[in-house]
Amino acid sequence: MSDHPRIPLAGVIGSPVAHSRSPALHGHWLKTYGIRGHYVPMDVAAEDLEQVLRTLPKAGFVGCNVTIPHKEAALVLADVISDRAALIGAANTLIFRPDGKIHADNTDGYGFIANLRQNAPQWLPAAGPAALIGAGGAARAVLASLLEVGVPEIRIANRTRARADALRAEFGARIVVYDWAQAGNMMEDALTVVNTSSLGMVGQPELRVPLDALDFRAIVTDLVYTPLRTRLLDEAAAAGCTVVDGLGMLLHQAAPGFERWFGTRPEVNEATRAAVLAG
Incomplete structure (x- = not known):
C-alpha cells in the first residue's frame, strides 16, 4: 500500500x-x-x-x-x-x-433556485404564476424546482406543443400549456419568467416571443449565458423587471x-x- x-x-x-x-x-x-x-x-x-x-x-x-x-x-x-x-x-x-x-x-433545479434567491432576494415564488419557454431537459429541472418551492401555476409554451403537453401529463394540474403562437400572452401577470430553451444563445435563432405583456414586477431569467445579456433580459430590464442571467445557475448547480x-x-x-x- x-x-x-x-x-x-x-x-x-x-x-x-x-x-x-x-x-x-x-x-x-x-x-x-x-x-x-x-x-x-x-x-x-x-x-x-x-x-x-x-x-x-x-x-x-x-x-x-x-x-x-x-x-x-x-x-x-x-x-x-x-x-x-x-x-x-x-x-x-x-x-x-x-x-x-x-x-x-x-442539481440543475437546485442551481436554478439558488441563482434566483441570490440575485433576486425579493423573489416570492408563491406570489403568482410562472411562465416557461421551452419543454426540454432543462425545463423539466426548472419545472420540478418551481413546483417544489410553491409556484401556484406554471405556464409553458414550446415550439412543439406535444412536448409541453407531455410535461403537463407528468407534472399535473398546476401546469397550463399555451400554443407557441400565444407564448406572449402567458407573460400577463406572471411573476417569474424563464427561458429554458436555447433560443437567443450564440449560434441559435433569436427568441422572438412578444414581451409587451411582461409585468414590471416579474423576475425574468434566461438559462442561456452566452451571451450573458440576451435579448429577453435586455427587453425585460427595459420594461422595469428584475433580470437574472443564467451564469449563476451553472455556478450553483x-x-x-x-x-x-x-x-x-x-x-x-x-x-x-x-x-x-x-x-
Missing part, C-alpha cells in the same frame, strides 16, 4: 465538451481552497459512455458531471438514483462510491458535486463568476 494518498479526480463528460465552463469553475475552487485535485473535460461518444463510467473510478476519479447528450443515459447506467434525478429524468452529477456503485443526482467529491462546500461569489468568465 502506498504512503501517498490518491489525488481525487473529477471532470465533465459530454460530446462536444470543449466549450464547457466547468473546468474553469472547479479549477478556481480547487485553487481557492488549496485542494490537491483535478477536474478535466472528457469528450465521450454515446457508445463508450458505460465503459468510461465503469473505468474512471479505477483511475482515481471520485465523480463527474454529465452534460449533453449523456444526461438521460447516465441515469440509466447509475446504480443509485436520487429522488430529484428520478423526477427530472436525467443526471448531471455522478458520485463514484467506495463500494463501486455509481450514485446519480441532478456545481457546488453540491464539488462538496461530495472534494469535501469542501464552495462559495459562489463575484470571484467565482469572474474566474469562470475569464476561463
Whole structure:
C-alpha cells in the first residue's frame, strides 16, 4: 500500500465538451481552497459512455458531471438514483462510491433556485404564476424546482406543443400549456419568467416571443449565458423587471458535486463568476 494518498479526480463528460465552463469553475475552487485535485473535460461518444463510467473510478476519479447528450443515459447506467434525478429524468452529477456503485443526482433545479434567491432576494415564488419557454431537459429541472418551492401555476409554451403537453401529463394540474403562437400572452401577470430553451444563445435563432405583456414586477431569467445579456433580459430590464442571467445557475448547480467529491462546500461569489468568465 502506498504512503501517498490518491489525488481525487473529477471532470465533465459530454460530446462536444470543449466549450464547457466547468473546468474553469472547479479549477478556481480547487485553487481557492488549496485542494490537491483535478477536474478535466472528457469528450465521450454515446457508445463508450458505460465503459468510461465503469473505468474512471479505477483511475482515481471520485465523480463527474454529465452534460449533453449523456444526461438521460447516465441515469440509466447509475446504480443509485436520487429522488430529484428520478423526477427530472436525467443526471448531471455522478458520485463514484467506495463500494463501486455509481450514485446519480441532478442539481440543475437546485442551481436554478439558488441563482434566483441570490440575485433576486425579493423573489416570492408563491406570489403568482410562472411562465416557461421551452419543454426540454432543462425545463423539466426548472419545472420540478418551481413546483417544489410553491409556484401556484406554471405556464409553458414550446415550439412543439406535444412536448409541453407531455410535461403537463407528468407534472399535473398546476401546469397550463399555451400554443407557441400565444407564448406572449402567458407573460400577463406572471411573476417569474424563464427561458429554458436555447433560443437567443450564440449560434441559435433569436427568441422572438412578444414581451409587451411582461409585468414590471416579474423576475425574468434566461438559462442561456452566452451571451450573458440576451435579448429577453435586455427587453425585460427595459420594461422595469428584475433580470437574472443564467451564469449563476451553472455556478450553483456545481457546488453540491464539488462538496461530495472534494469535501469542501464552495462559495459562489463575484470571484467565482469572474474566474469562470475569464476561463
